[in-house]
Structures are given as C-alpha cells and as structure tokens.
C-alpha cells in the first residue's frame with residue numbers, strides 16, 4: 001500500500017472509515033524485558049481512543065513508537081496514512097504530542113512559550129502572534145500570558161502544553177497521561193478541552209491510568225496489560241465482559257415492593273436472574289435483577305414485569321463499571337487497585 005493511502009475499515013452502515021492510526025504486531029523489548037508483545041491498534045479518524053493500563057504496561061512506549069521517537073523491534077504502523085518507519089517526517093508533521101514531561105519552559109512566559117512554538121513551525125511573526133493569542137484565549141490563559149510559566153498551577157501548565165501542541169494545527173494528537181496529578185476541577189477542564197478538540201475533527205489517542213477518564217472520554221478503549229492488549233472495545237462493550245450488571249427497580253409503595261419481591265422469587269427470568277433477583281432486604285424498597293445489559297435481555301425482563309403486573313416507580317440499568325473490567329482483565333491486586341485509581 002502506498003504510504004499516503006490511509007487504511008480503512010467498514011464501519012456501521014457500511015461506511016468506510018479512514019484510520020488515523022493503525023498498527024499491527026508492534027513489539028518492543030529492552031534487554032530481556034518484553035515491553036510490547038505484539039500490539040494491534042486501529043483508531044478511526046475523528047475519534048478518541050484510550051490506551052488504559054497500569055504503571056509499566058507499555059502505554060508511553062506505544063506513544064513514543066507511534067510518534068517516531070523510538071523504533072519498534074517489530075511490527076508496522078501508519079499514522080495519518082504515513083508509515084512510521086519509511087516516512088517519519090510526514091508522521092511528525094501530522095501529529096502533536098504532549099507527554100508526561102511537558103515542553104513548557106518555566107523561565108519563559110506563557111506567551112513566549114507559544115511564540116517559540118510558532119517560530120518552530122515557521123509561522124510568520126504576525127500570524128504567529130495571532131495564533132498564539134487565539135490559543136491562549138481559548139485555553140483560559142490570556143490573563144496569565146505575561147507571567148512566567150513557572151508561576152502557573154499544574155492545570156495551567158498542562159493547558160499551556162496542549163495549546164503549544166496545537167500551534168502547528170495537528171490533525172492527530174497523542175496525549176500521554178494528560179491529567180495525572182491534576183485536581184478534579186482541572187481534570188474536568190482538560191476533559192472538556194479534549195472533547196472540543198475532537199468536535200473540531202482532531203483524532204486523540206490518550207493514555208491513562210484512570211478508568212473514569214477512559215470511560216468519560218473514549219469512543220474506544222484498549223486495555224494494555226503485560227505488553228498485550230487484554231481487551232478492546234467501546235466502554236459499554238468492555239463493561240459487558242464482566243458480570244455485575246443488573247436492573248434496579250425502586251418502589252415507593254411498600255406493598256407493591258413486597259408483592260414484586262415475592263413474584264420475583266418464583267420467576268423464571270433470563271440469565272438465571274430469578275433466584276438471585278430478590279435483592280437485599282431493603283429500606284430503600286429496591287430490587288435488583290441480575291442482567292447482562294443487552295437489549296434482548298432487557299426486553300424479556302420488561303415483558304416479564306408487565307405480565308407479572310409489576311410497575312416500579314423507577315427502573316435503572318446498571319452495567320459493571322470499568323473498575324470491574326480493568327481488574328478482571330489485568331488481574332490487579334488490591335494494592336495495584338489503589339495505585340491505579
């Protein structure tokens with residue numbers, strides 16, 4: 001395939017989706033330590049893809065390979081339609097990368113940092129100033145633009161870092177742990193920034209140790225563990241991989257609750273739900289019916305509720321959260337669970 005042709009796949013409705021990033025069989029070892037043991041990735045243009053994994057899983061190594069900072073020992077990858085091995089310059093021209101170690105120079109002001117990037121991208125002076133001012137404004141840094149970046153908070157530095165990445169107008173952005181160490185407010189601001197980037201047509205590959213972050217942002221998630229992709233899919237698909245989903249019925253009338261609970265005990269529900277469905281003794285008057293969360297099962301449970309004359313005041317579907325998935329897939333201990341949160 002010529003290096004300028006983007007690989008494609010057939011998406012929903014038979015549409016052909018161009019890949020912003022595609023990789024097959026990426027391998028990397030340091031000495032006798034295998035860091036990546038054959039990674040395949042497919043990231044459609046205009047989407048957010050999260051590489052989720054514990055410390056040392058190989059996330060940064062993957063980003064460094066895809067951004068041509070290091071060579072893989074094996075496998076192939078294309079970024080923006082360019083082969084990382086044969087056309088690294090074109091790859092670099094198409095991407096922006098912000099890493100765990102930021103490019104921000106603390107001695108320079110925010111504005112000076114931006115203008116330096118504009119210079120690096122050979123923007124003429126006036127155009128450079130216009131782009132810099134626009135991005136500083138967009139990222140809420142206009143007021144602090146004349147202050148040295150060393151005086152910025154962690155969240156401001158991270159925003160400046162992304163603003164600097166955007167000076168060259170990249171169509172694909174790699175964000176390596178963009179919110180590690182940020183407080184909840186700054187993390188939410190960063191999430192909003194990522195969403196806006198993608199709304200503007202940019203493709204984002206982000207690495208994260210935070211399950212909630214992947215859940216909030218990503219169209220698709222790959223769980224990286226021990227140098228391999230343990231599972232890949234939409235957040236909802238991943239959550240369906242592990243048990244723990246249920247339908248919750250809440251009643252306000254205690255007698256309706258009691259009769260529903262007794263009907264449920266004798267019921268023959270899908271998914272073996274009936275016997276376990278008689279929820280905890282419950283002051284909140286709720287019943288839980290185990291469910292895999294699929295449309296088919298939900299429909300049959302609703303049909304059964306109708307036929308049994310059960311009408312709850314509230315019905316909610318609970319899928320297992322990514323915590324459940326992550327620890328099922330990575331075999332994490334309580335110790336690593338703490339480290340990952």
Ligand SMILES: Nc1ncnc2c1ncn2[C@@H]1O[C@H](COP(=O)(O)OP(=O)(O)OP(=O)(O)O)[C@@H](O)[C@H]1O
Nearest residue numbers: 030035053054055056057058059060061062207209
């Ligand atoms: N240059 C190197 N030399 C030797 N080992 C390395 C090198 N770079 C990475 N490693 C090792 O490769 C493994 C994966 O590292 P990587 O930084 O890709 O993980 P990560 O998933 O990004 O983890 P973290 O969340 O801690 O950043 C680690 O065990 C690390 O020590």
